[in-house]
Amino acid sequence: MDNKNITKILKLTSQLMELHEENAFKIRSYTSAIYSIDQGSVSLEDLDKEALQKINGIGKSIAEVIVQLQETGTHDYLEQLLRDTPKGLLEVLDIKGLGPKKIKVLWKELNITSVHELLEACQSGEVAKIKGFGKKTQESIIQSLEFMASNQGKWHYADVEEQVETLHKELVTLFGEDAVSLTGAYARNTEIIEQVEWLIKSDDRKNTLQKLSSLDDLHQDKKSSSPFTWRGKIGERDLSVVFFITSPSTFVNEQLLRSASRAHLLSPMDDGKPLGSFFKTGDFDSQEAAYKEAGLAYVLPELREGQFEIPLAKENKLPILLEEKDLKGILHNHSTYSDGKHTLKEMAQYCQELGYEYLGISDHSRTAMYAGGLDIDKVAQQQEEINSLNKEMAPFRIFSGIESDILVDGSLDYPEDILASFDFIVSSIHSSLNMNRKKATARLITAIENPYTTILGHPTGRLLLRREGYPIDHKAIIDACAENNVTIEINANPWRLDLDWRWVHYAIEKGVMLSINPDAHEKNGYFHMKYGVLVGRKGGLTKDMTLNAMSLKEIEEHFTKRKENLKK
Missing domain, CATH: 1.10.150.110 (DNA polymerase beta, N-terminal domain-like)
Structure with missing residues (x-):
């Protein structure tokens, strides 16, 4: 408890x-x-x-x-x-x-x-x-x-991850590592999971099904199961699980077919035939070999969504995807100055202990009274503490930021001299969320065009499985960020994961950098960075296009250059 x-x-x-x-x-x-x-x-x-x-x-x-x-x-x-x-x-x-x-x-x-x-x-x-x-x-x-x-029966990836990974280890112990493969949406690191799927290689289906039924955490639905498939629930959750039993000769084929989206499998090959048909009928030693025989670079499961991956795979130009170890700092975090659980010093020290080079603190701004938003006096007090801690903790660096509320007219909620005092500004909408597409888009673009906006925070304001985001013209928003040199946040909180991964590739094409931000309100919130990385990878995000993959020196120069441009 x-x-x-x-x-x-x-x-x-x-x-x-x-x-x-x-x-x-x-x-x-x-x-x-x-x-x-x-x-x-x-x-x-x-x-x-x-x-x-x-x-x-x-x-x-x-x-x-x-x-x-x-x-x-x-x-x-x-x-x-x-x-x-x-x-x-x-x-x-x-x-x-x-x-x-x-x-x-x-x-x-x-x-x-x-x-x-x-x-x-x-x-x-x-x-x-x-x-x-x-x-x-x-x-x-x-x-x-x-x-x-x-949304009934749907789960956040992060909510089911521990239980799925624990069960996967049990399955590997039971059947062997080479005989068990996670497939479906979970294998593609999709943000919402309706069903977890496993593929099990076996010549003895009856014995395999009996072994599955012996596991304490699994509850079989015998009516929907069959001699080839075990269906049921995992633990006390209403999380559906399914195990497909396949022979060794078709194991790789089934891996390929069950780990990709329909759109990926329908992608045409050079001869016009769908990729899925090739995977279904071929004889392959491995998934890597199958893609090679199809004339494609190997496509990682998380990219098998039928978006941009096939044209790039044909030209052997798939990106080297961002890894969590590439991140050098954590931006967009809250402390007890607003609605955070831990003090500025506690947040900074833990960030340093985790091996990061810098922390961006961005407590709520003064309009967010419900979250203890900082009035102007409190801003000065925090910045004074930041200066003191930077001397104490060097070479680790705390950057002074704020999560400035985007008001109804698109303006930010401090006068220019206060906005200019921050190292960076995350601009986000938190109020008057009931907007149509035109109004929401115009409001965001006005904020993006504000020269003090460094990062656009959680662009749609969505809370997955709880609240739909306000509708926006994603292309117009991303284009505006490109024109104004504004980074877009991938809010790594598992409830948000916003910017949606389906728009990450378009942002990269337009030269817009992304920032993986945990929006942490306590120290343990830093561990949500993982889910932001998973989302970024699905959209093809690379280290070079990630703001907080910059070293301390590089991001200092980035923030300094932006501020110098304001004076011109």
Whole structure:
């Protein structure tokens, strides 16, 4: 029961308390504790009641709840609230834009106790008739419900990675390394996973299927399985898994066919035939040999998407893809100056310990009051601390940046003299997200044309599986970045992964550099860099086109040159 799980349960408790209109003071005690845990750096695991009460924001009653969570995984008060709450309302609580108070109204006035009932009430127009809702809110709920339904059974790559890799090791132990191959979307490092697929080489299908069924973490769906295929779920997740059993003679063919997208397999060869047909009928010793016989350079699984890879493979011009070890620094990070969990010094020291040469700190700007955005005095205070730490930690360097909110008119939210005081600026949209394509594109281009914008942050504002991004004209945005020498962020947070990999190659073609940024709000957020690299690689990103693959000296010169150009 780590901090993350504790706060998750405390948040659910506070939501249910609001739903049942419990004492407001008691609710505030929960929200205060949640904030203290989120912002603090103390692990609550194994702390007793007395030690917990020494943490600011945690009183006696909350300390008792946390101790109970550590011992049982739940607590008495939560169980009481759950008994008084229709089970289906827990799903309704997950709907974006619907707080406990509005859900209470829907429950009591329309007897809505499930997502299905809510959708029916919206579609019949009943929700719009309730005071405080209206047609706009009703339509917003419908959109949220449809988005939730379309993402049912889908997972972030990062959420399933550990479980998949653990199972893969078990399979290798069971069948041998040469007999097991991950295929499908997971093998291509796709950001959203609906099903994990393995290919197993075997002459004895019956014995292989029996061995699979013996694994504790697998649960077979016998109705959808067959003598050649094992289908089911992994662990307690609603994550579908499938194992294809194939003979040694067709193992390589199946690897090729099952690890590529349909578009890749339909790509025409020089004789006009689809690549997939060639892979299906050929006799190959390895995947590398198959591509060679097809007259192509070897295409890595993550590139097999039918985008740009085949023409380049024909000319033997596939890029040498970026690797995590190529990155020299970490840009776009937050500290306790705004809404981060760790202090500036803690963030810098950990970055240095991980072997990086520099850190870019870019806390939220003053418009982002909800995230403790920096007013002008706070900017000066942070920059003074940065100067002090740079003397202390040399040759490691902290660059002074800010994540400046792009306002509705496209302007940034500080006067020019303050903008000029930063080493770099990440410009991002965080508010008024309900825009059409024309308005969103114009707003972003105005910010890109601002000479102080160094990096365009998470261009669409999307949260994968949770919130669709605002629609933008990607080509127009990328073209504007090319014209204004603005780098585009690949936000490495697994919930964002924005810029989408499908636009990385176009950016490279236009000469626009990309920056792999974790948007870290705590030290462990640095490890999200890995997922940004995976996304970049899918789009063909190279070391030369990655801003933070520059050495300390190179990026100092880059930032300095940009600032000098502002004075001309």
